[in-house]
Amino acid sequence: MKILSAEFVTSAVKVDQYPELRLPEIAFAGRSNVGKSSLINVLVNRKRLVKTSSTPGRTQLVNFFDINDEITFVDLPGYGYAKAPKRVVREWGPMVERYLAERRSLKGALLLIDIRRSPREDEFNLIEWFRAHGIPFRVVLTKADKFSNNKRQSNVSRIAKELGLKSSEMIVFSALSRSGREEVWQAITELIGSPAVPSAQE
Numbered sequence: 001m002k003i004l005s006a007e008f009v010t011s012a013v014k015v016d017q018y019p020e021l022r023l024p025e026i027a028f029a030g031r032s033n034v035g036k037s038s039l040i041n042v043l044v045n046r047k048r049l050v051k052t053s054s055t056p057g058r059t060q061l062v063n064f065f066d067i068n069d070e071i072t073f074v075d076l077p078g079y080g081y082a083k084a085p086k087r088v089v090r091e092w093g094p095m096v097e098r099y100l101a102e103r104r105s106l107k108g109a110l111l112l113i114d115i116r117r118s119p120r121e122d123e124f125n126l127i128e129w130f131r132a133h134g135i136p137f138r139v140v141l142t143k144a145d146k147f148s149n150n151k152r153q154s155n156v157s158r159i160a161k162e163l164g165l166k167s168s169e170m171i172v173f174s175a176l177s178r179s180g181r182e183e184v185w186q187a188i189t190e191l192i193g194s195p196a197v198p199s200a201q202e
């Protein structure tokens with residue numbers, strides 16, 4: 001996709017602060033520091049549309065970005081930050097699940113996992129919520145530049161196995177080299193085009 005414009009829309013804490021339902025939405029989910037902001041910046045060819053940081057923020061916000069007046073990108077709050085206050089840790093689950101359950105314009109989600117780590121409870125919860133609410137998703141393995149080719153491939157297989165997915169279902173990405181950018185855009189296009197999966201509650 002040719003990026004003509006990419007703009008911050010708003011940050012929301014509560015559902016009534018979400019912007020009106022206007023464009024198809026893609027949500028980005030993952031642990032704090034996994035590289036969510038960096039991925040979004042690479043996708044839209046901006047250095048700092050989304051602030052990147054080595055010290056995760058303490059506020060839990062759902063951030064909305066308008067891309068080309070065609071798609072909304074939603075940067076969901078990160079989790080797993082060791083120094084986060086208990087209140088923040090407690091609020092994360094309900095806040096994210098509420099967004100996933102209620103946002104009717106949500107077409108799909110990208111779950112980011114650092115290629116060096118293993119999926120933990122939070123990742124399995126997210127996948128369970130995606131499935132429960134009929135949200136198609138893809139996994140993006142971030143920071144691929146941390147490994148040589150061989151080690152990269154063995155980690156892709158390892159994480160695929162741990163998640164019960166196929167290696168081919170995962171996208172390997174590096175914000176440093178920008179490798180994987182086209183594959184992520186391809187996945188986004190497919191998610192937006194894919195017919196809605198009936199929700200488990202319907």
Ligand SMILES: Nc1nc2c(ncn2[C@@H]2O[C@H](COP(=O)(O)OP(=O)(O)O)[C@@H](O)[C@H]2O)c(=O)[nH]1
Nearest residue numbers: 032033034035036037038052053143174175176
């Ligand atoms: N080596 C490497 N570092 C990355 C990559 N993506 C993000 N980072 C670094 O990881 C840290 C967290 O990135 P950020 O995008 O803010 O993560 P977020 O908390 O998930 O939004 C920053 O120091 C980034 O520079 C990547 O692909 N490769």
Ligand SMILES: [Mg+2]
Nearest residue numbers: 036037051052
């Ligand atoms: Mg971020």
